[in-house]
Each structure stands twice: as C-alpha cells, then as structure tokens.
Amino acid sequence: MPPICRGFSDALPCLFSAAHPGMPARGNPAKGNRCVFCNEDWMEEACRTPRGRHNITRSLKAFRAHYEKRSFVYNTAMTRVPEEWHGTFHEAALQGRRGPARKHTPVETQATAATEKWGQHLANRKRAFKHLRSKEVTAYKKRRTADRSRVAKKFFLDNDLPAPQPSDVAPNDCGLPAPTTSDRAKFVELWCKLGSWGICEKCRSLQPRPLEPIDSRRVAKATITAKTCKQCRGKHWVPQPSEIPQPLRKLNGKLIEALRPLDIDVGPHRQAGNGYRIHSAMVRFSWSELGVQAKIRKLRNRRQREKAQAAYDYLMTDEAESSYRDFVKKHNKFLRKFPGATDADRRRPLQFIETVGLECALWPSLYWCAEMCETTERATDSRRLAAAAAAGRNEALSDDEDDEQEGQERHSIKRSFMRKVLSPIIGYGQDFELLQFVYDLTMWSRI
Ligand SMILES: [Zn+2]
Ligand SMILES: [Zn+2]
Ligand SMILES: [Zn+2]
Structure with a gap:
C-alpha cells in the first residue's frame, strides 16, 4: 500500500485524492x-x-x-x-x-444576456393609462438621481472612498458597484436584480422566485414556463393589454374622473415620514354633482372631450360588458329626483362599497367587464354563497384571505387583485384610490 499524503501541515491535512476529492491523496x-x-x-x-x-x-x-x-x-x-x-x-x-448546465459563462456575460431578455419580456407589459406627462417623467428622474446620490454619499464619499462605478441592470437601479469578492457574491446580487422574479412565457404574469442554492452559481432565466406559473397552472384568467376595449385605452386621470358618475373620497391626504401615503379613513362614495355628460362637456381640451365622449358612447352600448351604464342610469335618475341635493344627500352609505360591478363605474379602463371586478369576486365566493344560503343573508362570515387551499374554488379579493397587479397590464398598482378601495373592500368583507 502506498502511503497517504502527510498533508500540507498538521493543521492542514490532505484533501486531494482525485478519485475521492476531500480524502487524502497518495503521498510520493x-x-x-x-x-x-x-x-x-x-x-x-x-x-x-x-x-x-x-x-x-x-x-x-x-x-x-x-x-x-x-x-x-x-x-x-x-x-x-x-x-x-x-x-x-x-x-x-x-x-x-x-x-x-455545466458550461461556465462569465458572470457578467450571463448578467448582460438576462438583462436583455428582461428588456424584451417587459416590453410586453403595457400601460392601461396614457403615458406619463414629461413633467411627471422629469420629477421621477429628479427623485431617482437624488436617491442614487444619497446612497453613493452614505457608503462611499462619507467613508473617504472614491465615487462608485455603477453596475446597473435597469434604469432605476441603485448606481452601486457589483460585488468583487467572489462569483458567488456576484450571482447572489444578480438574483436580487434579475432572478427574484420570473415572467410567464404564456400569460406574461410576474411571479416572485425564492433564492435557491443554484442562484449562487448562475443567473436565472427571465421566463418561467406555464407549468411553473401559478396562474396558468390554476387556469386563472389573466387580463392582457390587447383585451382592453379600444375606446378605453390610454385615457388619462382627468378623463377617468370625468367619466365617473361617482366621486371617491379616501379621506385627507396624509403622508408618513418615509413618503408612503397613510390610510386615513374608509373610502366613501358620493354621486357626482353633475351628470357624466355635463362633466365631459366641461373638459377644456376639445380632443380630450372627444376621447371621453367616445369612451362614454362605447360604455353605454349593449356591446360593452361593463356595468358602467347601470351606474350612470342610477346617477341620472338620482339627479332628476333630487335636483338640489346637498353633499350629504349625494353621499352613499358605507355598504355601497360592496355593490357588484362598482369598479366598472370608477375605473372603466381597468375593469372593462363586470366579471373581473373584485366586488363580483367577493359576491361569488363559494363560502359567502354557502353562508348566505344557510343564513339567508350574506354577512358575518369569517374568511381568511391568506390560507391558500389549492383545488378548492374559493374566491379571494386579494388574490384576484394581485393577479391583475402582476398581469402584463400596468395600472392596477398605480392608483392610490384603487389600492385603498381593494384594501377597504377586503376589510369590509371580514367584518
Ligand atoms: Zn496532499
Ligand atoms: Zn402563466
Ligand atoms: Zn376563481
């Protein structure tokens, strides 16, 4: 038997058997x-x-x-x-x-390839509303620059280090350099930037991805397959930009407001120190003082008026699957019946929030058919229906939104809404009033 290697020192035994790496090799x-x-x-x-x-x-x-x-x-x-x-x-x-899988591509090459792929796939996500005005874009860029300078100052300049060389993968990245200690560190950071989300090849939903050991060795692909997509696997409908009816596309905030037969009141505007808006009161609704047609006539710009009118005309036809026209008809009836109505008269009771199809009247371009409304999702929940059948009324049932029981057809407002937020339509996560509406509707349903 040839002797085994004595090792580098007593403290550092040999690990270098080629047949059994980790075991001592033969000594010469x-x-x-x-x-x-x-x-x-x-x-x-x-x-x-x-x-x-x-x-x-x-x-x-x-x-x-x-x-x-x-x-x-x-x-x-x-x-x-x-x-x-x-x-x-x-x-x-x-x-x-x-x-x-074993081929080794340098970290940077993998990062560039994944960034490019993300660019292509994210281009399939489309804004439901009109693109931002240049004033808004400039304001955003200013804020981004301020954030980047603050982080560079705090971690580099304040510590007498030279200004960092940014290694950004997105226009809204932090502007900090990539880790240099090891490939593993680089890969883990790239998981944060590129791997922590995947986009479905089929429905284009975004889906969070957990950090796995393999993420320290390679950059994950941008896409996930329909088999691993939660929405595709659950056979859930995911709204697509091409499904938004033509007359409702690219409306701006002002037009949406003019089209609403109702005013939304989310309480006084308050902001926390960190910039987040505070939920200050439960959302309340009032019939608008003017009819929708009058509101549209009051728009200053002629092109805007035409656009609003076209959307209105579409929404009032039988062709539209939206429940918008029902609300407009009720609104007009109210205005005829109470011509001198005060603010208090126009205010709707708290439970108005659960009116099925309400979203169609408030966000017509995000909710273009009644079936996709969260109020509908709530009303058609099997638990709620069962409880209503049993008790003869549809209140007071405890529903835990968080427990996910697969295979069971239970409807959840939160899941239904998140499906829209993560869908290829950009807009559901953008409107504070809508976020608060969904939050309040969830809370209201639990009481
Ligand atoms: Zn050795
Ligand atoms: Zn999918
Ligand atoms: Zn469902």
Missing part, C-alpha cells in the same frame, strides 16, 4: 510522502513542465467535478497553485465539461 515517497498540492516545492517544479501542469490540471478537473458538493477541495487546491498559474489552471479545469 520521493517528495516527503506528500502529494503535489501539499508540497510547495514540488508544485513550483511541476508547474514548470507541461507534463507536471497536465497532471495538476487533471486533478483540478476531478475536484471541479465535485464542486457542487465540495467546493472547498477545488478552492483549497487553487490556493496551493502559484499565483501566476491561477488563470491558466482555472480555465483548463473548466474545459471539456459536457452538458449545457
């Missing part, structure tokens, strides 16, 4: 019963001959093959290789490994 009696990785002089010598380098490469390849489970063997072996040979050996050790 001519080299003090050590292997090449545990004998500094022999290592120097071996690196000078092609034959020596060939043998070292062969061992490194064997260690690399066990990298997933025992990365320390390869990493320790590399520390024993003279500095000037690191690059050569590392490259050689990674060569000739079969299978696409």
Whole structure:
C-alpha cells in the first residue's frame, strides 16, 4: 500500500485524492510522502513542465467535478497553485465539461444576456393609462438621481472612498458597484436584480422566485414556463393589454374622473415620514354633482372631450360588458329626483362599497367587464354563497384571505387583485384610490 499524503501541515491535512476529492491523496515517497498540492516545492517544479501542469490540471478537473458538493477541495487546491498559474489552471479545469448546465459563462456575460431578455419580456407589459406627462417623467428622474446620490454619499464619499462605478441592470437601479469578492457574491446580487422574479412565457404574469442554492452559481432565466406559473397552472384568467376595449385605452386621470358618475373620497391626504401615503379613513362614495355628460362637456381640451365622449358612447352600448351604464342610469335618475341635493344627500352609505360591478363605474379602463371586478369576486365566493344560503343573508362570515387551499374554488379579493397587479397590464398598482378601495373592500368583507 502506498502511503497517504502527510498533508500540507498538521493543521492542514490532505484533501486531494482525485478519485475521492476531500480524502487524502497518495503521498510520493520521493517528495516527503506528500502529494503535489501539499508540497510547495514540488508544485513550483511541476508547474514548470507541461507534463507536471497536465497532471495538476487533471486533478483540478476531478475536484471541479465535485464542486457542487465540495467546493472547498477545488478552492483549497487553487490556493496551493502559484499565483501566476491561477488563470491558466482555472480555465483548463473548466474545459471539456459536457452538458449545457455545466458550461461556465462569465458572470457578467450571463448578467448582460438576462438583462436583455428582461428588456424584451417587459416590453410586453403595457400601460392601461396614457403615458406619463414629461413633467411627471422629469420629477421621477429628479427623485431617482437624488436617491442614487444619497446612497453613493452614505457608503462611499462619507467613508473617504472614491465615487462608485455603477453596475446597473435597469434604469432605476441603485448606481452601486457589483460585488468583487467572489462569483458567488456576484450571482447572489444578480438574483436580487434579475432572478427574484420570473415572467410567464404564456400569460406574461410576474411571479416572485425564492433564492435557491443554484442562484449562487448562475443567473436565472427571465421566463418561467406555464407549468411553473401559478396562474396558468390554476387556469386563472389573466387580463392582457390587447383585451382592453379600444375606446378605453390610454385615457388619462382627468378623463377617468370625468367619466365617473361617482366621486371617491379616501379621506385627507396624509403622508408618513418615509413618503408612503397613510390610510386615513374608509373610502366613501358620493354621486357626482353633475351628470357624466355635463362633466365631459366641461373638459377644456376639445380632443380630450372627444376621447371621453367616445369612451362614454362605447360604455353605454349593449356591446360593452361593463356595468358602467347601470351606474350612470342610477346617477341620472338620482339627479332628476333630487335636483338640489346637498353633499350629504349625494353621499352613499358605507355598504355601497360592496355593490357588484362598482369598479366598472370608477375605473372603466381597468375593469372593462363586470366579471373581473373584485366586488363580483367577493359576491361569488363559494363560502359567502354557502353562508348566505344557510343564513339567508350574506354577512358575518369569517374568511381568511391568506390560507391558500389549492383545488378548492374559493374566491379571494386579494388574490384576484394581485393577479391583475402582476398581469402584463400596468395600472392596477398605480392608483392610490384603487389600492385603498381593494384594501377597504377586503376589510369590509371580514367584518
Ligand atoms: Zn496532499
Ligand atoms: Zn402563466
Ligand atoms: Zn376563481
């Protein structure tokens, strides 16, 4: 039996068996019963001959093959290789490994490829509302610049470090440099920037992705398959930009407000120190003082008036699946009946929030048919229906929105709304009044 390697020192036993990485290799009696990785002089010598380098490469390849489970063997072996040979050996050790998953692409190349893919897929997400005005874009850019300068100042300039070299993957990135200590650190950061979400190939929904061990070794693909997509697997309908009826596309805030037969009151505007808006009161609704037609006539710009009128005309036809016209008819009836109605008269009771199809009247371009409304989702929940059938009234049932029981057809306002927020239509997460409406409707349903 040949002796086993005595190791680099007593504290550093040998790990370099090529057959069993992590176990001691055979020691060479001519080299003090050590292997090449545990004998500094022999290592120097071996690196000078092609034959020596060939043998070292062969061992490194064997260690690399066990990298997933025992990365320390390869990493320790590399520390024993003279500095000037690191690059050569590392490259050689990674060569000739079969299978696409094992092919090693530099971190930066992977990041660029994934960023490009994300760009293509995100282009499929479309705004429901009109694009931002240049004033809004400028204000946003200003805020972004301020955020980036603040973080650079805090972590670099205030610590007497030179200004950071940004390594951004998105226009709203933080402007900080990428980690440099190890590939693993780079990959984990890229998981935060590129891998923590996936976009479904089929329905284009976004879906969060947990951090897995493999994320420290490669950048995840931008897309997820329909099989792994929660919405596709659950056969849930996800709204698509192409489904928004033509006359309702690209309306701006002013037009939406003119089209509403109701006024929304979400309480006084208050902001927390961190900038978030505070929920100050439950949402209340009032019939608008003017009829919708009068509101549209009051719009100043002629093109805006035409656009609003076209949307109105569409919404009032039988062709529209929206319940908008029902609300407009009720509103007009109210105005005829109470011509001098005061603010208090026009105010609707709290439970108005549960009126089925209400969203169609308030956000006609986000809710273009009655079936997609959260109020409908709430009213058609099997638990609510069962309770209503049992009790003869549809109140007072406890529903826990958070427990997800797959396979059971239980409707949840929160899930139904989140499906829209993460859908390829941009707009559901943008409107504070809508967010508060959904929040209040959820709370109201739990009481
Ligand atoms: Zn050894
Ligand atoms: Zn999907
Ligand atoms: Zn459902």
